[in-house]
Amino acid sequence: MKTTINKVLFVLSLFFVFTSCDDKEIITLNSDANTVVTLSTNSVVLTGDTASEEAVTVSWTEPDFGFEAATTYRILMDVSGGDFSNPQTISIGNAYSKTFLVQELNSRAINLGLEPDMESSIDIIVETRLSEQTTMQSNLVTLAVTPYSAVLDLSTTWGVVGSATPNGWDGPDVPFYQSSTAGVYVAYTTLIDGLVKFRENNDWTNNYGDDGADGTLEAGGADIPVTAGTYKITFNINALTYTLEAYSWGVVGDATPNGWDGPDINLEYDPTSDQWRALATLTDGLIKFRQNNDWGTNYGDDGVDGTLELNGSDISVTAGNYLITVNFNDLTYTLEEVDFWGVVGSATPNGWDGPDVELSLDYTSDGAVWYNDNVDLVDGLIKFRANNDWGVNYGDDGADGSLESGGADINVTAGNYSISINLTELTYTLTQN
Known part of the structure; x- marks a missing residue:
């Protein structure tokens, strides 16, 4: 991975002009500014028995821009040799280190597709952000990781x-x-x-x-x-x-559709990981987590480090679609930007203009499988697309159950269906209930 500052912006020689009477001071950004990343260990073996213990600390130096700058940082992870086009992203704020607990690092590794109980490698970089457009990427470090299966069997009869x-x-x-x-x-x-x-x-x-x-x-x-x-x-x-007992967990804040007064975005219990999750569209703003749509029990993040404190500080977020995961056992959370998938077409209730029939994420599938077991369709056509937009969409050119990007409309007859898509295998199923 190249160590690079957004070249286009730096060609502009980012400068700030301060005027006092006729005097002007030009401050030029130091193009050699950089962050240096180190790891507390180069190899970790993760186990469910040590889930709440520390796995690795990622640390980095403060870049010297030649002037004081308000910077924030993000850790990006990808499988070794990857191009970071779809990384695991952890927003850090203005801290200079992040300690991952075993459970959190394991979740990131599994989400990247690493096989449980096998040693693999993860590449890590730190992204320094001066603004939404001005970013700098650190040196690349590699961590050998042996993850464990995070899918729990908490089922009963x-x-x-x-x-x-x-x-x-x-x-x-x-x-x-x-x-x-x-x-x-x-x-x-x-x-x-x-x-x-x-x-x-x-x-x-x-x-x-x-x-x-x-x-x-x-x-x-x-x-x-x-x-x-x-x-x-x-x-x-x-x-x-x-x-x-009355019991629910939710996300509240001015970044949510209903603001600080709620009702909150409902978090759903995920028994495969003993965590709480939600797919949510947020705007620029702040959030917290609270119980029963009430401030009696609420959590924020004082350290901007992914750990929660009772009555803690508001959590800053940027606009986007997120998979929100909260673990109330070890008081950790993650906000992962994802595409939301849906079904669109003349056979759906809202036609080709949408909004689309929403699909839910199978949390055991590492982001691959999306489904809805109760979809009413009429005679007509459907396709699958991301984020209610045609930028990314799939159809079926061969009418054979396989998906192609921008492929042909899929013909359906009227009925109630269970629908699923697998974005890894590029397949789909339509089962009439």
Whole structure:
């Protein structure tokens, strides 16, 4: 990777003119200014058992521009030999180092496509930013990394069913996930006014209700009434008890669509990583994370280092589409700029002009797989495109399930579909429900 300052801007010899009466002082940017990056170690082996421990510290020197400058920094990571066209990007602010915990570095490595349990190499550079247009890239350093599989299996055979759940009494049920305590399961869901019960395997053979409305469960017991809201449901199969508590996490701030007053951008629980995530479009501004759309429990980032502090400082963001990931176990977060994918066409509700039918990201796919299991289409044509724009779009020239950039429209018949695309394999599926 070249060590370079945006040449076009520097040809302009960036200068600032300050006038006092007839005197002018011309300040010229030092074109030899540079940051030098070092690593605390050149090789790391990452394991799930050490997820909360420090893995590596990336440090860099302050560049000498020849004058005082307000600079910010970003760490860019790519597989060794890559061209940094689609790097992992970590905004740092004005600090001169970043310590990655094992879990965070592992997530970056997996997102770059590194194979778990195999040693690979990551190239790292630091980008110095004087302005949106004026940037400088440091020397390149290489880190040998052995990542681990971050996909957890927290699944259970138990679920929540009922008229208050999204799928009603017929299911499929809202899943319970394993907690850190054996036999204690949790579910995160939004309910409407209605009734719920707990059952195993989406079947009535083994089910529990609450005869006394006292928080204890009985086999085949009475339906449990609930009021509308977003809940954390805890089911203790050892003691046959349960709790329902109002529970949600969200993103709030003037960079979000609803501002500081909310309602917040909802974060979705991801059981494959035991983290909370959201796909969100932000504007230039500030954000924080808070619980239950309320300031009673909120987190910011005092050190601009990717770690959260209770009641911490507002987090500055620039406009863009983001995958937001928050780990409330070790109080870390990431903001990763991504393309949002959707379905457009005469067969979709909004036609060729959009807005497109939104696709959700499969968090286990390293950004490759996007899907929507409930899409109503009419007889007509569809294509896939990024960010509601024709700049990047895919069709199918051979009508064979493979995608081509700018390819032919895809013919569909009316129905309700499960749709998915794989951006790595350039394939898609349309399954009528």
